[in-house]
Amino acid sequence: MIQSKEHLLVIDADSRSSGWLVEHFAAQGFEVTAAATPESCAEMPANQRPDVIIGDLMPEGVAWLTDFLEPFEPRPPVVVLTNPISTDHILETLRAGAADVVSKVALDITALDEALARQLERVRLFKQSKRYRQDLERTVSEFKYNLDELRADQRAGRQVQMKMLPEKGLRFGKISIDHCIKPSLYLSGDFFDYYHIDQHRVGFYFADVSGHGASSAFVTVLLKNLSNRLQRNIRRQSSDDILHPERLLARVNSELLETDLGKHLTMFAGIIDTEKRMLTYSVGAHYPMPVFCDGKDCSFLEGRGAPVGLMAQAHYKTFERPLPPGFSIIIVSDGLFEVLDAPSLDAKEALMLERVRSSGHTIGELESVFQLDALSEIPDDIAIVSITETLV
Amino acid sequence: MIQSKEHLLVIDADSRSSGWLVEHFAAQGFEVTAAATPESCAEMPANQRPDVIIGDLMPEGVAWLTDFLEPFEPRPPVVVLTNPISTDHILETLRAGAADVVSKVALDITALDEALARQLERVRLFKQSKRYRQDLERTVSEFKYNLDELRADQRAGRQVQMKMLPEKGLRFGKISIDHCIKPSLYLSGDFFDYYHIDQHRVGFYFADVSGHGASSAFVTVLLKNLSNRLQRNIRRQSSDDILHPERLLARVNSELLETDLGKHLTMFAGIIDTEKRMLTYSVGAHYPMPVFCDGKDCSFLEGRGAPVGLMAQAHYKTFERPLPPGFSIIIVSDGLFEVLDAPSLDAKEALMLERVRSSGHTIGELESVFQLDALSEIPDDIAIVSITETLV
Known part of the structure; x- marks a missing residue:
């Protein structure tokens, strides 16, 4: 100068x-x-x-x-x-x-x-x-310009991502499915979908992509596209993979490896059959396991399986659980555990069960019992899907 | 206070x-x-x-x-x-x-x-x-924190996106294919891929998703996944869509509409057959059209077609162009036109032809003739793919 x-x-x-x-x-x-x-x-x-x-x-x-x-x-x-x-x-x-x-x-x-x-x-x-x-004033206005630009970009991305999510509060006969999603930034690596298959079957899956933000959100586009194709295939009767949670996981596994994005995910996929009164599901290292409530008590579903998109040779098993009248299933991403105040994973699991037992199972009630609206910072994406059967 | x-x-x-x-x-x-x-x-x-x-x-x-x-x-x-x-x-x-x-x-x-x-x-x-x-100092450090966070997120996204692009400087016999990509932000809505099909055929496509940044980058994941699947299908002999540029465009069109991201794209897809000495291609409103050089002169390829992902009833035609020895094809996204200093689109087209004629057709030579390294600001994503046949 x-x-x-x-x-x-x-x-x-x-x-x-x-x-x-x-x-x-x-x-x-x-x-x-x-x-x-x-x-x-x-x-x-x-x-x-x-x-x-x-x-x-x-x-x-x-x-x-x-x-x-x-x-x-x-x-x-x-x-x-x-x-x-x-x-x-x-x-x-x-x-x-x-x-x-x-x-x-x-x-x-x-x-x-x-x-x-x-x-x-x-x-x-x-x-x-x-x-x-x-100098400070110049820096502030320059940073603000850059922030506004990046935020606008992320917001546009978020809008696209939100478009991929299913409608809130869907009903399939007596089954209600609802969700909430709270991204850590703008874009989320948590993703889920649920869809009507036929008169007595509803399919759903829940995935949590490694990391968060834009890079993880990319993978959610693939998931949506794959599940769309599988739904289309069953309508065209060219493949019934969508009826088999273990095949859905295997398909995601192979396509993810093939697309080679360097990303993997944990996943839970299920089919609710209201005629056979049976939940069929498959687990791709999803944690915590979904909570199943039979009208009397709530407990974590059993089952395990490898992460999806890491190993070509991964195989997924099918698990079953009979459906009592008025059952509910609560699926959450591990982001919820990061904001649960308990000293260990075991303690967090116990706390989660306790909260779910003490509360109704609508999304509004779950958001409230987990105090999601009071969070000032969200370290990892949080998503909850609630599936409930009404008795009346 | x-x-x-x-x-x-x-x-x-x-x-x-x-x-x-x-x-x-x-x-x-x-x-x-x-x-x-x-x-x-x-x-x-x-x-x-x-x-x-x-x-x-x-x-x-x-x-x-x-x-x-x-x-x-x-x-x-x-x-x-x-x-x-x-x-x-x-x-x-x-x-x-x-x-x-x-x-x-x-x-x-x-x-x-x-x-x-x-x-x-x-x-x-x-x-x-x-x-x-x-107060200013606090604002600066707060903005910096947020900027760093968003930039790290976008950089991670960019890494994933770069992983999806083909290798730079690939050779298929006498055919060399190379590219450069300059995103306006971190993430790009420009995307392309090129791949070996069999001993005498090379496939490629070039797409420019509406908008730019994260929301457009999402769509590029779908493109990569779809072209991967089509390449897999031909290896498995379950479908030869990948051999037909018009079918590739139709597939992208229908999957994009089905996934319902609210995004469309322009696209150019082609097959180079070195045995039949023929370029077969299809156009999805790609602009500017690729420049074809036959060793004597350069001109824009002929052909047109609807944007991809807008209309379910879009149909795409196939065009052909014989391949003289030592031909080259230069494909660019319209982001390049935004930085070409000419008063109208016609003038920009003329300027582009003039520059391509005056220069060698390697990516390095094209980057230099279009002065891409001197750009201080990139209003829209810019990508160039260069396909050249060597005579020796």
């Missing part, structure tokens, strides 16, 4: 004394302007405003300058060089707004230079702080 | 005068502390530092205070209340660092209050500016 010279204004009606002062300060490297009267300040262009004024001034002149300089930022301090005729004269000069007073009689150059140095120090501090403030 | 009281320190060895001053300022709402000597300042806790000091002080006392207060920020100004025995005495007091001097003899209360007001105004401005600066 080119530091422009500091600018002094010398006001002195005596041209000899004025000339001497100009020379003295110019020799020190200052840019010096001379004026005969304070009023000539008024004609000075804004970009030539002095940093400090040194003047042989009477109190009235000082008062005029003080008024005139009032709106300036920074306000140039006025050092008065005067013949101190009396103590009252000096006090009056100070009261008029002089920043300092130095005797012009038998002029002590050191005293004058020191007075100037004291005022310049203040002016420099002010300017420095102003420059720093302006 | 609770504005704490401003704090004055009164230094006066005369307890009657000190008591009177304390009472006077306390009545105005200030918090006032009294001390008998300047040195007692040294024992004052940091959080009880005065905003302004008013003291009956000799020049030596002022000088001591000036030294002592030097490191304070802000430095409390010292208003000296004194018996002005001589003009020299006042000037000496000022030289010692007093901010103002008021006569204690026949004390003019208004003069004292005015002197205090002048100093307080400076102190308040300083504090206000410091608070503002601190």
